[in-house]
Amino acid sequence: MTPFTFARAHDAHEAVRLGAAAGSKYLGGGTNLVDLMRESVEQPSTLVDVSGLSAGIEERPGGSLWIGAAASNTALAEHRIVRARFPLLSRAIAAGASGQIRNMATVAGNILQRTRCTYFYDQAGSRCNKRQPGQGCDALDGANRNHAVLGASSACVATHPSDMCVALAALDAVVHLEGSNGARCVPFLDFHLLPEDHPERETVMQPGELITAIELQPLPMAAHSSYRKVRDRASYAFALVSAAAALDIEDGVVKDVRLALGGVAHKPWRARIAEDALRGRPAGFAAFEAAAAAELLAARPLRDNGFKIELAQRTVVAVLGSLAARSAARS
Amino acid sequence: MQSTVIPTLTVNGAEVALPGDPRVSLLDFLREHLQLSGTKKGCDQGACGACTVLVDGEKRILSCLALAVQYQGRAITSVEGLAQEGKLHPLQQAFIEHDGFQCGYCTPGQLCSALGMAAELRRGVPSYVTVDLSEQDIAFSSDEVRERMSGNLCRCGAYNGIVAALTEHHAASPQHAQRQPAGETS
Numbered sequence: 390m391t392p393f394t395f396a397r398a399h400d401a402h403e404a405v406r407l408g409a410a411a412g413s414k415y416l417g418g419g420t421n422l423v424d425l426m427r428e429s430v431e432q433p434s435t436l437v438d439v440s441g442l443s444a445g446i447e448e449r450p451g452g453s454l455w456i457g458a459a460a461s462n463t464a465l466a467e468h469r470i471v472r473a474r475f476p477l478l479s480r481a482i483a484a485g486a487s488g489q490i491r492n493m494a495t496v497a498g499n500i501l502q503r504t505r506c507t508y509f510y511d512q513a514g515s516r517c518n519k520r521q522p523g524q525g526c527d528a529l530d531g532a533n534r535n536h537a538v539l540g541a542s543s544a545c546v547a548t549h550p551s552d553m554c555v556a557l558a559a560l561d562a563v564v565h566l567e568g569s570n571g572a573r574c575v576p577f578l579d580f581h582l583l584p585e586d587h588p589e590r591e592t593v594m595q596p597g598e599l600i601t602a603i604e605l606q607p608l609p610m611a612a613h614s615s616y617r618k619v620r621d622r623a624s625y626a627f628a629l630v631s632a633a634a635a636l637d638i639e640d641g642v643v644k645d646v647r648l649a650l651g652g653v654a655h656k657p658w659r660a661r662i663a664e665d666a667l668r669g670r671p672a673g674f675a676a677f678e679a680a681a682a683a684e685l686l687a688a689r690p691l692r693d694n695g696f697k698i699e700l701a702q703r704t705v706v707a708v709l710g711s712l713a714a715r716s717a718a719r720s
Numbered sequence: 721m722q723s724t725v726i727p728t729l730t731v732n733g734a735e736v737a738l739p740g741d742p743r744v745s746l747l748d749f750l751r752e753h754l755q756l757s758g759t760k761k762g763c764d765q766g767a768c769g770a771c772t773v774l775v776d777g778e779k780r781i782l783s784c785l786a787l788a789v790q791y792q793g794r795a796i797t798s799v800e801g802l803a804q805e806g807k808l809h810p811l812q813q814a815f816i817e818h819d820g821f822q823c824g825y826c827t828p829g830q831l832c833s834a835l836g837m838a839a840e841l842r843r844g845v846p847s848y849v850t851v852d853l854s855e856q857d858i859a860f861s862s863d864e865v866r867e868r869m870s871g872n873l874c875r876c877g878a879y880n881g882i883v884a885a886l887t888e889h890h891a892a893s894p895q896h897a898q899r900q901p902a903g904e905t906s
Contacts, residue, residue: 397744423785467845472853483848487871489782624870
């Protein structure tokens with residue numbers, strides 16, 4: 390591991406001051422960054438430990454839920470408000486990683502984790518535009534079974550690995566940032582970027598900016614929501630495909646819906662086309678199938694991952710179907 | 721005035737000085753600096769759980785992905801800290817009785833992870849297989865244990881013995897005994 394200086398920040402202001410130096414990186418739980426440093430993919434000159442900053446989770450006046458950036462994944466998943474009002478978020482977090490990693494990992498760190506593309510990790514032996522801009526992409530014609538089918542480019546076909554972020558995308562979360570120029574907030578859906586010609590740019594964050602909190606606005610329909618993850622083994626594996634959904638059915642008709650997909654793109658994929666296709670339609674298998682197909686019309690398979698398109702189709706239908714069945718059971 | 725206090729953390733009840741080099745992982749600190757070789761290095765990349773230790777009581781973490789300096793002032797318990805006064809921890813005894821291991825390499829991580837898991841279950845932390853998220857009292861079951869322990873791999877495949885050991889330990893734990901009547905009468 391390349392030598393670095395370690396500094397602990399005691400508040401966001403101090404963190405931003407320390408993080409402004411070139412080569413600085415913020416350290417949360419370390420579950421991804423320490424691993425990447427060991428692989429020499431990340432070589433910060435200074436680590437600013439922000440894991441001791443705000444970890445509170447609280448309801449704000451107006452009803453929004455304020456989540457401190459340093460809250461652990463476990464703390465968010467087990468929080469009584471999250472379980473009651475945003476069960477898809479609790480379930481998405483519980484679907485990710487292992488108990489140990491969820492205890493260490495922070496909410497902000499989860500959002501900023503890097504892709505698990507093996508070519509990105511293989512610093513010594515593979516080309517990667519994300520790791521070294523302009524180098525080329527060995528995943529494009531390589532072993533790309535785990536890679537993207539939506540929104541990819543010829544420069545990068547990597548996926549965002551988070552489960553939690555899929556739920557945040559469905560919930561229209563807001564990301565609060567602090568930098569040397571002050572504080573700002575960004576809609577979660579605009580926070581991550583598609584790769585296009587610059588896959589090294591993964592978010593809209595400016596150098597030195599720090600995530601201070603995530604905010605969730607009230608969304609009553611999210612009380613009836615779920616997260617479904619499909620993977621190669623029953624637990625402790627990244628998603629091949631996942632879907633977070635909330636469904637509001639009235640008199641058998643889809644009144645409103647939120648749907649996001651994981652494992653299919655460079656960012657958590659909000660399925661707006663499917664949502665638009667569903668609103669006002671009779672809630673049922675035919676509508677769910679048609680909506681999923683409409684969303685996936687733009688999907689493009691690589692050599693090894695064509696199965697993801699049908700898998701995503703079926704996962705969407707399954708998660709919406711289970712929510713519809715529960716809705717019918719309640720009424 | 722500059723203080724010259726040496727940064728420390730506590731390991732199994734003893735206060736020890738942190739390494740000067742911030743690159744040292746908590747795992748290497750335990751094994752190479754303190755000669756506490758009970759905690760095992762399996763993958764060194766967060767994939768196997770062999771390095772699991774407990775922080776500040778019963779919070780389980782992976783020591784391979786932890787920088788030792790990040791744990792300044794915290795209390796670490798490794799497998800060496802489980803036995804008390806020369807007597808094995810009841811969970812260690814249960815592993816022996818139920819053949820919860822073969823080669824034993826994953827066992828220190830399994831033990832620490834299982835104690836952390838039991839605390840999470842008592843606290844009502846939901847898992848991916850928990851059916852009802854509103855339920856604060858989550859029932860101990862084989863499915864829950866297998867899901868919650870999925871971060872600890874055993875290449876010998878002693879999983880059935882491990883689940884049996886955890887089940888016996890759970891049934892014998894005082895917290896469970898106190899809560900049992902309320903749950904069993906319904």
